[in-house]
Amino acid sequence: MQTVGVDVGGTNIEVGLVGDDHEVLGNAKQNTPVEGPDAVLDVIADLVAEVGGDPVGIGLGIPGVVHEGRALTVPNLPGWGDPVDLVGGLSDRTGLPVVLGNDGNVGLLGEWLHGAAKGHDDVLGVWLGTGVGGGLVLGGRPYLGSHGAAGEIGHVVVRDGGQLCGCGRRGCVEAYAGRRSMQTAVRALVDAGRETTLEQLRIDKGKESMTSSVWEAALEDGDDLAQEVFATGVDALGVGIGAVLNVLDVDLVVIGGGLAEKLGSDLADRIAESTRPWVMRPSPDLRFCVAALGDDSGVVGAAALSRSSVIAG
């Protein structure tokens, strides 16, 4: 049986055709349109056609809260203020049954079924992208919360009264460690007279925004400003992940998303180092790693969501 997994991020949409053993048989990728939900659904439908195969359903991971099959809010995509009928819209375009999940949750689901979190009972997933998402496996099963909104480690407040976050609050982890926030910080510092190669690297790579590959290049170049802003993000992640570990006592933290894919285990090591001082009683087995499936975690998890839903009828 083949199913399609779709991972809608603030920057890219990735679509993969996935087989019975969670193997990705083919994939396709495009920038996320900024014109709103219809444009996003059109792109997804095109990408689904492009990967082809003989899928029996589609799983769709989105950066928002999903409850009882509906998307409640999608804060990091422009024009998505009102609830949108994503299931109906994509089903109409493709003729396939569609199930929804949160991007951080399906990302960790992919890693738990077929990647770095396989066999672990208590796992925190931290997904670094345009924003900072996350997912949880607790007591040996995915934990979604009472109405599907669990895992939002990006909105753990680490500095009450601190930097403004896209969610309208101050001092959230995402306000320091989300790529959009880091870009805002960089531009403010450039306006204040600081120098950086980040903007030129962005232009050279033909990117609309400072993507993970832009950050990777600037950090490799030893760009001071990039290192400084990035270090502030890693610090905030450490405080926030530490707080979550004090409450949840998991023994595995999986770091996913574009930055994890680019920076690899060095990133997991840096985040581990910035987290440890904040953990009261780290599990003796506490370990940090990056997603083993790289860019494909979300696609694999979303496809698995579709598979379970098709099997369950």
Next chain:
Amino acid sequence: MQTVGVDVGGTNIEVGLVGDDHEVLGNAKQNTPVEGPDAVLDVIADLVAEVGGDPVGIGLGIPGVVHEGRALTVPNLPGWGDPVDLVGGLSDRTGLPVVLGNDGNVGLLGEWLHGAAKGHDDVLGVWLGTGVGGGLVLGGRPYLGSHGAAGEIGHVVVRDGGQLCGCGRRGCVEAYAGRRSMQTAVRALVDAGRETTLEQLRIDKGKESMTSSVWEAALEDGDDLAQEVFATGVDALGVGIGAVLNVLDVDLVVIGGGLAEKLGSDLADRIAESTRPWVMRPSPDLRFCVAALGDDSGVVGAAALSRSSVIAG
């Protein structure tokens, strides 16, 4: 079948004889000795003898991490630096089998089995005492974490670089909302020339420290300094509970411990109010309440722990 529940706090030790339907058949209470574990075990054994009855076992809730039946750390009790054989020590003194639990966890367990959290699948318990403890019920069962250290909402950091906490970190919820921290703050402000009735109320009531009843009296009197320090604690609780709700999306928050027992639903309402601005997507069913069993939550939960252990053999 009767079992004994013991709730060891930083201020008091409470012991209760508990029946099959979680009813407290008798109880007894003493100040927590400051001379270390042996003195504490002696007092517990005296109190167990005092409540009498025909118990088949003892459940012991302590303010520390419990893993595989052993107490790993007990940070809020003086002289408890090294791991202590509490099970053997109390078993020798009473001739009864003893099982250990964390105080916040057993407090919430009591409320979940027989109090305010009965029938709820996803619950955060916040226990306000000398420190700030907590417990979790997730997906319809108590969640203890990978090595028993879950639930430490007191050590969620809300102000990176903020006030020093008893755990050695800065900016933890407990550094603002624990009674010991609030007392430290009051005394520092008095040294700086501020006035308060808290110290006189403490002396009048014959208390060693500013207990919940001392705070209750000062807040009722409209003491400015008490209100200010207390409001700072409630603010920190709001930020910390909000962070946890963003990660866990539970729909019930139970506030327990001495302050909850004294201040009642007004306290739950105040904490709800200070939490709501920090929650990204509150569950439509989100509710805050105080422990229905009052002082007895921990005793009932600890006795239940003993009951399950005796039944399981």
